[in-house]
Amino acid sequence: MQQKIREIASRVRELRELSEISVEQMADSLNLPILTYQRYENGSEDIPASILYKIATDLKVDMGLLLTGDMPRMHIFTVTRKDKGVAVERRKQYSYQNLAANFIHKKAEPFLVSVDPRPQGDAPQRNAHPGQEFNFLLEGRLKIYIHNNEIELEEGDSIYFDANYEHAMEALDGRPAKFLAIIL
The missing domain is CATH 1.10.260.40 (lambda repressor-like DNA-binding domains)
Structure with a gap:
């Protein structure tokens, strides 16, 4: 890596x-x-x-x-097969797969994100970025920290938020969580 x-x-x-x-x-x-x-x-x-x-x-x-390193060329559609998204290892607690790396002129960046349970005593890693973000929980349970709020999501729940505010995600119950994230 x-x-x-x-x-x-x-x-x-x-x-x-x-x-x-x-x-x-x-x-x-x-x-x-x-x-x-x-x-x-x-x-x-x-x-x-x-x-x-x-x-x-x-x-x-x-x-x-x-x-x-390749310029995306697809402009009508692109297919990303299961577990074949472009891997983006960003932080020790998160792993990302870009699900539309080959589509040109995207208006959003879709990622499949896996979050491992954090080690005892570690604080969730917060970040902020321009735009908005949509997360749809596929597996596990997830706690979202955003702007002095803590929201727990179950499988099938979703959240849409202003990503300019610091936010973090934490897998609950000692199990990994997986969610679809769309950054706009």
Whole structure:
């Protein structure tokens, strides 16, 4: 997985340079300390999916290009077979599969997200990103933390929220949870 992280980081750096955007400008746009952004870009730290989405937006490219190195070409439809989505390992508690990496000019980014139970004593990892997010719980139980609220979801429940507010997801009952996430 470390090789994949370095490949994504290299594509981000190359596209940023081609776009004539400085490291400082990109870090500022992402609301990140420069050193954090530099760790992302040199591949020493994995780029969270929410940050990768914002980078793609800032660089005016499809997120699929950053993930795979290939420009999406499908414009009528794309099919992603079970367990064949483009893997995006973002944090130790979450794993993502991009379900439409090959579709060009998407208006949303669909992901299949798996959340492992967090180790005792670890706090849920919060993040925020531009836009809105829709989550539909497929398996397990999930607690969503968002803007001073804690909401528990059961299989079949969904939530739609403003992703600019810090949020986190936590698998409950000591079991992994799986949900469909659509980022708009």
